[in-house]
Amino acid sequence: MADDKATILIQMDVDPQPSVFDAVVAVDAKVDHLFRHGDVTPENVQDLVYGALFTRGPSDLRRTALFVGGSDVAKAEAVLAKVRSTFFGPFRVSVLFDANGSNTTAAAAVLAATSSLGGSLAGAKAAVLAATGPVGQRVARLLGRGGATVAVGSRDLARAGKLAERLGEATGAAYTPFSNADPATTRAALEGATLVVAAGAGGVQLLPAATWRALSALRVVVDLNAVPPSGVEGVEAGDQGVDRDGVKAWGALGVGGLKMKIHKRAVRALFESNDRVLDAEEVLELGRDLVG
Numbered sequence: 001m002a003d004d005k006a007t008i009l010i011q012m013d014v015d016p017q018p019s020v021f022d023a024v025v026a027v028d029a030k031v032d033h034l035f036r037h038g039d040v041t042p043e044n045v046q047d048l049v050y051g052a053l054f055t056r057g058p059s060d061l062r063r064t065a066l067f068v069g070g071s072d073v074a075k076a077e078a079v080l081a082k083v084r085s086t087f088f089g090p091f092r093v094s095v096l097f098d099a100n101g102s103n104t105t106a107a108a109a110v111l112a113a114t115s116s117l118g119g120s121l122a123g124a125k126a127a128v129l130a131a132t133g134p135v136g137q138r139v140a141r142l143l144g145r146g147g148a149t150v151a152v153g154s155r156d157l158a159r160a161g162k163l164a165e166r167l168g169e170a171t172g173a174a175y176t177p178f179s180n181a182d183p184a185t186t187r188a189a190l191e192g193a194t195l196v197v198a199a200g201a202g203g204v205q206l207l208p209a210a211t212w213r214a215l216s217a218l219r220v221v222v223d224l225n226a227v228p229p230s231g232v233e234g235v236e237a238g239d240q241g242v243d244r245d246g247v248k249a250w251g252a253l254g255v256g257g258l259k260m261k262i263h264k265r266a267v268r269a270l271f272e273s274n275d276r277v278l279d280a281e282e283v284l285e286l287g288r289d290l291v292g
């Protein structure tokens with residue numbers, strides 16, 4: 001009986017010390033056994049994957065799963081690619097990718113914004129400030145896939161341009177780059193936006209209150225930075241769709257509550273079959289089920 005086997009989550013973290021945060025979420029998601037590995041690289045991950053694949057029979061493999069994480073999202077993506085290429089035939093287990101919380105945070109931000117836009121992104125004009133980080137890139141990708149037109153910002157216009165090109169090719173949606181290097185260029189780029197997401201590094205304020213309050217089309221603003229000062233002046237970290245001057249505001253902690261629920265749901269989903277790879281889009285779908 002496949003269900004007799006205990007569930008095992010193998011945490012593969014690119015940092016020397018595997019994330020305690022991710023371990024706690026795994027326990028709260030009721031994983032029976034958690035194996036924690038740090039300093040995981042594309043070079044040493046294959047033997048860890050073989051250990052997961054060759055111990056249980058094919059019908060029990062859905063009771064074993066992998067979590068790929070760590071603070072360096074690019075390194076973790078390389079580990080995920082190696083994990084996927086190690087699988088063959090029925091020898092595979094489900095994997096959740098959430099390095100630095102990037103997928104669960106992006107999914108929660110997009111779902112929060114969608115709910116405040118009335119349940120649909122179709123026709124939304126979105127702008128993502130500091131879209132070049134792991135969270136911002138995923139937010140922009142999910143918004144575009146959801147039917148929004150998306151402007152992607154960076155202090156470096158060329159960097160934003162490369163990102164816009166890459167996201168456009170990946171999703172088929174329309175992306176335009178802009179510079180968020182100073183208030184004037186940011187203000188000009190945000191004209192007409194119905195949704196603004198600030199995805200800048202912690203403790204960096206990207207948008208003055210006067211700028212977003214002057215945007216007549218703006219309906220929703222999301223700030224993902226939890227470290228003071230807020231990324232969007234006038235938005236509080238705990239805001240959960242709070243009405244601020246006619247605009248629905250979400251702060252980092254407000255989004256964080258949904259992020260935690262999505263993370264736990266995604267861990268549980270790993271044990272429903274042995275062939276799922278939960279990246280940004282799949283994590284968003286799990287979150288959508290949660291919020292109804």
Ligand SMILES: NC(=O)c1ccc[n+]([C@@H]2O[C@H](COP(=O)([O-])OP(=O)(O)OC[C@H]3O[C@@H](n4cnc5c(N)ncnc54)[C@H](OP(=O)(O)O)[C@@H]3O)[C@@H](O)[C@H]2O)c1
Pocket residue numbers: 100101102105130131132133134135136153154155156159199200201202203204224225226252253255256259
């Ligand atoms: N609520 C949650 O649960 C949760 C979970 C994970 C992350 N977060 C938050 O989400 C935000 C984005 O995370 P991330 O990992 O994607 O961030 P990140 O990689 O550290 O930074 C995102 C972007 O911010 C810009 N930036 C960096 N330093 C800056 C500065 N001094 N001035 C202006 N812009 C600067 C950079 O863009 P350019 O160089 O292109 O300008 C960078 O690509 C962070 O605030 C993080 O703390 C929240």
